[in-house]
Amino acid sequence: MSNSHLFLPSGFPRATLGNGIGRYICQLKRITLKFCKERGSSMGMRDFLEHDLVDYASKHPSVVVYVKPRRNRSAVIKAEYCNGEEFWMSTYKMTREEIRKWLELCTTQNDGAEFRFRKMMHTDTPSIQGPWTPFSHRNPELNTASFPHEELSKPVFIPQSATDRLIELFKEQQHTLKSVKEG
Amino acid sequence: MSAIRRLMHIVNPSVNALLRKPGSNLLNQNFLSNNQSLPSLTSFLGLKTLSPVSRAAKAFPKTPSHQSTVVDTSVDDERTIEEVISKVNSQIENKSHGRLFAIIQLANRQWKITPEDVVVVEGHWPPNVGDSIRLEKVLLVGSSDFTLVGMPLLRPDLVNIQATVVEKRLSHTKTNFKKKRRKQYQRINFYRYQHTMIRINSITLSAVNEKKDLEGVDGRVF
Numbered sequence: 001m002s003n004s005h006l007f008l009p010s011g012f013p014r015a016t017l018g019n020g021i022g023r024y025i026c027q028l029k030r031i032t033l034k035f036c037k038e039r040g041s042s043m044g045m046r047d048f049l050e051h052d053l054v055d056y057a058s059k060h061p062s063v064v065v066y067v068k069p070r071r072n073r074s075a076v077i078k079a080e081y082c083n084g085e086e087f088w089m090s091t092y093k094m095t096r097e098e099i100r101k102w103l104e105l106c107t108t109q110n111d112g113a114e115f116r117f118r119k120m121m122h123t124d125t126p127s128i129q130g131p132w133t134p135f136s137h138r139n140p141e142l143n144t145a146s147f148p149h150e151e152l153s154k155p156v157f158i159p160q161s162a163t164d165r166l167i168e169l170f171k172e173q174q175h176t177l178k179s180v181k182e183g
Numbered sequence: 184m185s186a187i188r189r190l191m192h193i194v195n196p197s198v199n200a201l202l203r204k205p206g207s208n209l210l211n212q213n214f215l216s217n218n219q220s221l222p223s224l225t226s227f228l229g230l231k232t233l234s235p236v237s238r239a240a241k242a243f244p245k246t247p248s249h250q251s252t253v254v255d256t257s258v259d260d261e262r263t264i265e266e267v268i269s270k271v272n273s274q275i276e277n278k279s280h281g282r283l284f285a286i287i288q289l290a291n292r293q294w295k296i297t298p299e300d301v302v303v304v305e306g307h308w309p310p311n312v313g314d315s316i317r318l319e320k321v322l323l324v325g326s327s328d329f330t331l332v333g334m335p336l337l338r339p340d341l342v343n344i345q346a347t348v349v350e351k352r353l354s355h356t357k358t359n360f361k362k363k364r365r366k367q368y369q370r371i372n373f374y375r376y377q378h379t380m381i382r383i384n385s386i387t388l389s390a391v392n393e394k395k396d397l398e399g400v401d402g403r404v405f
Contacts, residue, residue, distance in 0.1 A: 020382030109352035
């Protein structure tokens with residue numbers, strides 16, 4: 001991340017107004033397409049209005065579509081959402097396909113704000129079987145142990161000492177001797 | 184569970200007792216009884232000889248000195264498994280298991296989810312907003328009392344996870360900047376990932392009927 005991200009709002013993913021718990025509600029309420037009737041920079045927008053706008057409007061009955069001709073101004077999309085946010089973008093010299101794609105984005109997003117997710121999921125119930133503690137799945141006799149405790153105060157791992165190694169060797173000898181005697 | 188608890192009680196004290204005892208006992212006995220026959224050992228131990236003594240000597244078994252007898256508990260275990268499964272089934276039938284959670288694999292990542300969670304899938308992912316989807320790659324389902332672990336996956340007729348696609352958007356603009364010092368080289372790129380937000384609607388279970396070593400893989404493409 002660079003310095004430009006320092007003031008970028010960040011947080012955890014939230015679906016607006018509990019969207020999707022019951023049913024999905026399209027968050028886009030109103031969309032305004034501004035264009036010029038003469039300028040070449042609005043040609044893509046004019047194509048879009050001519051060929052795709054009716055399809056788009058019939059596909060999204062919950063969205064109000066406004067079309068505004070603006071003389072000698074570049075083409076613009078402005079979207080307004082349920083939560084009162086507005087999303088504005090220039091479609092200067094964009095083709096019909098590009099405009100269709102951006103309009104799709106406007107329709108599927110909850111608001112146009114730039115937002116950095118700190119985590120890629122959100123839950124209201126972080127743990128169901130209880131969070132892990134150092135005492136989970138341990139022998140319950142620990143609960144009644146009184147400290148200082150001789151067994152529990154020992155180190156977990158004691159390396160084999162030279163004496164232990166000698167004893168082991170001696171026992172090996174004894175065993176071998178026994179087996180030799182037995183035949 | 185009761186059987187496991189019983190086992191724990193049996194295992195723990197016995198291991199401790201055995202660990203403490205053998206050193207002293209063995210030492211005393213062995214030193215005293217076999218002290219007189221020690222010199223004969225040096226003739227072959229540690230030296231590679233072909234004497235008949237070394238050939239007759241058997242290899243020392245590398246088993247721990249504190250050997251313990253393993254009791255065959257297979258019958259008891261079977262009974263415990265039956266009991267546990269019947270208890271889980273009764274909870275599933277009565278819907279008394281409460282809130283469930285699941286571990287699913289989605290978009291090459293594993294997620295721990297529970298109903299009403301929000302998960303954001305990064306990158307291109309075809310489902311569109313408003314689509315109701317079923318998440319089929321379930322590795323584990325758990326409630327407060329029991330956990331069903333897939334081998335490697337849970338059967339699709341056992342667990343049903345429903346989700347709704349809530350939002351498709353682009354991430355914030357990320358900057359990819361690289362520079363090499365004193366080499367007149369610097370590049371800057373801006374990119375935005377596609378984000379798809381899904382809402383987990385429900386996790387439902389049906390009764391556990393059989394226990395297999397491998398299941399949940401048939402009819403699936405990995």
